[in-house]
Amino acid sequence: MEIGALTEYVDAAQVVLYVFWAFFFALVFYLHQEGKREGYPLVDDLPRPEGRKPFKDTGPLMLLKKTFKLREGGEMELLTAAPDERPIAATRAASHPGAAMVPSGNPMTDGVGPGSWAERKDIPDAAIDGTPKLAPMRLATDFHVIDEDPDPRGMQVVGMDDDVGGTVSDIWVDKGEYMIRYLEFDVPGAGKRLVPMTRVVVHADKNQVKVISVRADQLAGVPTTKDPDVVTRLEEDRICAYYGGGQLFATKRRSEPLL
Numbered sequence: 001m002e003i004g005a006l007t008e009y010v011d012a013a014q015v016v017l018y019v020f021w022a023f024f025f026a027l028v029f030y031l032h033q034e035g036k037r038e039g040y041p042l043v044d045d046l047p048r049p050e051g052r053k054p055f056k057d058t059g060p061l062m063l064l065k066k067t068f069k070l071r072e073g074g075e076m077e078l079l080t081a082a083p084d085e086r087p088i089a090a091t092r093a094a095s096h097p098g099a100a101m102v103p104s105g106n107p108m109t110d111g112v113g114p115g116s117w118a119e120r121k122d123i124p125d126a127a128i129d130g131t132p133k134l135a136p137m138r139l140a141t142d143f144h145v146i147d148e149d150p151d152p153r154g155m156q157v158v159g160m161d162d163d164v165g166g167t168v169s170d171i172w173v174d175k176g177e178y179m180i181r182y183l184e185f186d187v188p189g190a191g192k193r194l195v196p197m198t199r200v201v202v203h204a205d206k207n208q209v210k211v212i213s214v215r216a217d218q219l220a221g222v223p224t225t226k227d228p229d230v231v232t233r234l235e236e237d238r239i240c241a242y243y244g245g246g247q248l249f250a251t252k253r254r255s256e257p258l259l
Contacts, residue, residue: 108245115245150204165216214246
């Protein structure tokens with residue numbers, strides 16, 4: 001037999017090839033299973049909660065659980081959570097599955113389309129020391145605005161219509177990322193609200209902060225926080241969803257198609 005031959009019909013090159021094929025098949029099978037740990041089971045998009053039934057997976061050896069150990073304590077398993085039973089304030093534009101949903105209520109607060117939010121835990125994100133990761137600068141005294149940048153505190157808050165809706169009272173910083181996350185502002189007669197920094201443009205020459213997503217009269221409708229010095233994950237999602245909804249639904253013209 002020649003060098004490398006194991007028998008008259010099998011040599012080392014064949015064995016290596018077969019081992020590679022077996023490894024590649026096992027890899028594809030493993031990735032197929034791991035890819036189903038998140039995002040499954042699929043659920044119908046019917047507006048009625050009672051109509052949202054999970055689609056059973058027909059793939060091989062579906063893995064049903066993936067357990068995460070949570071930093072705040074306890075565990076969470078994917079694929080075992082109860083389905084989202086919140087009613088959807090929208091109707092289908094057509095009868096076929098996957099048809100567009102048309103809001104039937106207030107799309108900026110009803111959690112539909114760009115104004116939707118996830119039911120996250122109602123606890124704040126924690127920094128490495130266990131304290132809330134986001135905090136106003138009245139508490140995060142180690143942070144300051146550098147002299148080269150305008151300090152928005154005290155500036156007027158105007159909506160997309162250029163009307164005044166409030167006054168900036170504080171800046172909320174991310175203690176882990178060292179950046180501004182929100183501006184806090186006072187709405188006359190309604191109290192304090194937050195706006196994501198990514199939704200505003202600071203006009204230092206006009207002493208104004210312009211919110212590009214909503215009108216000035218809509219600023220009072222921004223969801224509030226239970227604690228004036230803490231924002232939870234759920235509250236963050238709902239606040240950002242409000243401005244996301246405003247990006248499309250703040251005016252009727254925004255929700256119409258562009259020709």
